Amino acid sequence: MTQTTQQTQTQTQTQTGTAPATLVIGGTGKTGRRVAGKLTALGRPVRIGSRTGEPPFDWNEPATWGPALEGVDRAYVTYYPDLAFPGAAEQVGAFAEAAVAAGVRRLVLLSGRGEEAAELSEQNLKDSGADWTIVRCAWFNQNFDESFFVGPVLAGEIALPTAGAVEPFIDTDDIADVVVAALTDDRHIGRTHDLTGPRLLSFADVAAELSKATGRGISYVPVSTEEYRAVLRENGLPEEIADLFELILDGRNAHLTNGVEEALGRAPRDFADFAREAAATGVWNA
Incomplete structure (x- = not known):
């Protein structure tokens, strides 16, 4: 941020x-x-960046970026569907440059573990000149109660191309706590936080935990990548999602980190605790 931009922003805020x-x-x-x-609970003004936000924000419509950035001094950057998708790095880099030009001084990027394509987005954001923090995360616990795995859990069968591979699933509340810390505490500037849960789980382990939490039988069924691509096509979802499972299959993420402890001074939440609390909401009631 230039000194002139900072002074203009400060004068506008004072006025x-x-x-x-x-x-x-x-x-x-x-x-x-x-x-x-969490930011609202801390008394910090928040602007929601979404197509239904006011003003709206759309990754594919750069004309919406400027209005969304007006009066903003920091941003949490997430990219849908994933930073590994074609074109993501270019869009993230262009947005980061636009944000800095608009007076934004801090950017926190949600990234994925072991994704080389995502690292291009990370570098483009760093090159913008903003104060940055990268938050790299394992697969979310909440994929099973808020996203595309809800249907399979309800059906009692999770069919995925993961074989016996393991993943250190992370809870989104832990991620959010780290992101809020990065947005509000200067100690996180220039750091990359690699976040995992407290243990490695196969999808068969996940099915067992969900069975225990719901009190009914939920099984894991291994399928081929091509079979899973067909399921994605049938449901109108990007076939590239299937490629993300390769990050699990090759074992590159099959290890734990102490990223949550380093950032927050506490242990991450276990998948069993998540499953028990999610089941209590009734989200998986058949």
């Missing part, structure tokens, strides 16, 4: 009596809505 807002891109999603809620 209007309003504090700068935090833009939460994907503010209605799994991590974004939690980040927005």
Whole structure:
């Protein structure tokens, strides 16, 4: 941020009596809505970056970026469907440059573990000149109660191309706490937080935990990548999602980190605790 931009932003805030807002891109999603809620609880102004937001934000419509960035001094950046998808790095880089030009001084990017394509987005965001933090995450616990795995859990059969591979599933509340810390505490500037849950689980292990939590039988069924691509096509979802399972199959993420402890000074939430609390909401009642 240039000195002139900073002075202009400060003068505008003084004249209007309003504090700068935090833009939460994907503010209605799994991590974004939690980040927005936690920031609001801290008394910090929040602007939701979504197509239904006011003003609207759309990754594919750069003309919407400027209005969404007006009066903002920091942003939580999430990209849908995933940073590994073609074109993501270019869009994230262009947005980061636009944000800095608009007076945004801090950017926190949600990224994925072991995704080389996502690292291009990370670098483009760093090159913008903003104060940055990267939050790399394992697969979300909440994929099973808020996303595309809800249907299979309800049906009692999780069919995925993962064989016996393991993943250190992370809870989105832990992610949101780390993101809020990165947005509000200067100690996180220039750091990359690699976040995992406390143990490695195969999808068969996940099915067993869900069975225990719901009190009914839920099984894991291994399928081929091509079979899973067909399921994605039938449901109108991007076939590239199937490629993300390769990150599990090759074992690159089959290890734990102490990222949550380093960032927050506490242990991450276990999948069993998540499953028990989610089941109590009735989301998996057949």
